[in-house]
Amino acid sequence: MSNSIALRIAIFGGVALVLFGILFFRLWFLQVLNGDQYLAEANNNRTREFRVSAPRGNILDREGDTLVTNRVSLALQVNPQKLPEDGARKRAELKQLAELTHTTLPRLRRAMRKELKLAPGLPVTLRRDVGNYLVYYLEENKGRFPGVDVERVFVRRYPKETFAAHILGSVGEVDEEDLEEPRYRGLEAGESVRVDPRSMADGLSAPFAGEQPIRICRERDVETVLVSEDEITEGMRFLYGRAKLACEPAAAVGVAALLAGKIDVEPHDTVAVVVSGGNVAPEMASAILASNEGRNPS
Numbered sequence: 453m454s455n456s457i458a459l460r461i462a463i464f465g466g467v468a469l470v471l472f473g474i475l476f477f478r479l480w481f482l483q484v485l486n487g488d489q490y491l492a493e494a495n496n497n498r499t500r501e502f503r504v505s506a507p508r509g510n511i512l513d514r515e516g517d518t519l520v521t522n523r524v525s526l527a528l529q530v531n532p533q534k535l536p537e538d539g540a541r542k543r544a545e546l547k548q549l550a551e552l553t554h555t556t557l558p559r560l561r562r563a564m565r566k567e568l569k570l571a572p573g574l575p576v577t578l579r580r581d582v583g584n585y586l587v588y589y590l591e592e593n594k595g596r597f598p599g600v601d602v603e604r605v606f607v608r609r610y611p612k613e614t615f616a617a618h619i620l621g622s623v624g625e626v627d628e629e630d631l632e633e634p635r636y637r638g639l640e641a642g643e644s645v646r647v648d649p650r651s652m653a654d655g656l657s658a659p660f661a662g663e664q665p666i667r668i669c670r671e672r673d674v675e676t677v678l679v680s681e682d683e684i685t686e687g688m689r690f691l692y693g694r695a696k697l698a699c700e701p702a703a704a705v706g707v708a709a710l711l712a713g714k715i716d717v718e719p720h721d722t723v724a725v726v727v728s729g730g731n732v733a734p735e736m737a738s739a740i741l742a743s744n745e746g747r748n749p750s
Contacts, residue, residue, distance in 0.1 A: 507522045507606040508606065519610075519611070519612060520610055520611075521608075522607065522609060524604055524605075525580045525604070525605055525606070526580070526581065526587060526603075527579070527602065527603050527604075527605045528553065528577070528578045528582045528590075529603055530578055530601075531575045531576075531599040532599070533573075533599070534598055534599030535598065535599045536598060539718040539720050540718075540720055542718070543557075545597060545598070545600075546561065548597070549600065552586060553582075559675075562716075564576045565716065577605070580607060586602075652701045652736065653701040653704075655700055655701075655702030656702045657702075677709045677715065678714075679705055679709050679712060683709070683711070683712045684705055686708060686711055686712075687705065687706075687707040687709075687711055688740055690704075690707055691703075695727075697727055698730050698737070699727050699732070700730055700731050701732065702729055706725040
């Protein structure tokens with residue numbers, strides 16, 4: 453055997469020995485040094501905890517006939533904590549969800565805020581009884597919709613429809629607080645309702661809303677926001693001090709809602725506010741601005 457062949461065999465043997473040594477050291481590192489850590493992680497991966505809502509009980513009459521029962525529904529849910537942190541990506545995802553659920557972005561955000569007030573930290577149900585086509589689409593595009601899942605939930609079923617609904621439960625959702633607010637009555641009821649408003653914003657204090665404005669607001673999904681007299685005052689002060697606009701209280705309600713944080717605005721959103729009207733009594737304007745003396749308008 454020549455010296456060159458022996459040298460090659462020695463080199464190959466040395467390389468193989470080094471590789472086996474590295475492999476042995478790595479196995480020893482995983483099994484001996486970090487064995488307890490990986491064992492704990494493996495045990496944690498065996499089980500996964502998640503919340504399952506139990507179905508409510510059936511309601512029967514004295515003859516044993518079912519008055520109220522449950523049915524299974526596929527619910528589209530979103531977990532706000534798992535949405536993208538970037539404002540633009542979050543807005544784009546919510547806009548896509550609004551299109552998939554045949555609604556608008558303002559209505560979707562309003563529904564999310566309403567449910568989060570009732571159950572903070574829990575997933576928000578955007579729509580029940582979703583079709584299989586939407587389930588398949590979301591499953592195929594999970595990467596595009598982080599925080600969105602379709603879960604099986606139990607909802608109430610009324611075999612006798614509205615029979616005894618005032619005792620057994622309502623077949624539709626009603627928000628009593630909104631119905632009690634005079635400014636909501638015209639829009640929420642779907643018809644003109646006479647009210648008796650008392651506000652410094654006399655430009656918005658008509659005794660009723662016209663049928664055409666109500667119809668347009670409902671078709672365009674206009675979101676109504678209630679502002680207090682103090683918030684209107686702050687909005688008027690802001691416009692006088694920062695924008696140098698001599699406006700009436702009714703013209704400041706849009707800015708008042710923004711300053712009070714009652715409009716859901718993302719950091720990079722472009723917001724336009726219509727400020728129209730300057731019919732304010734000099735005494736009222738002076739009183740509002742005089743109460744702001746010595747304060748920083750910013």
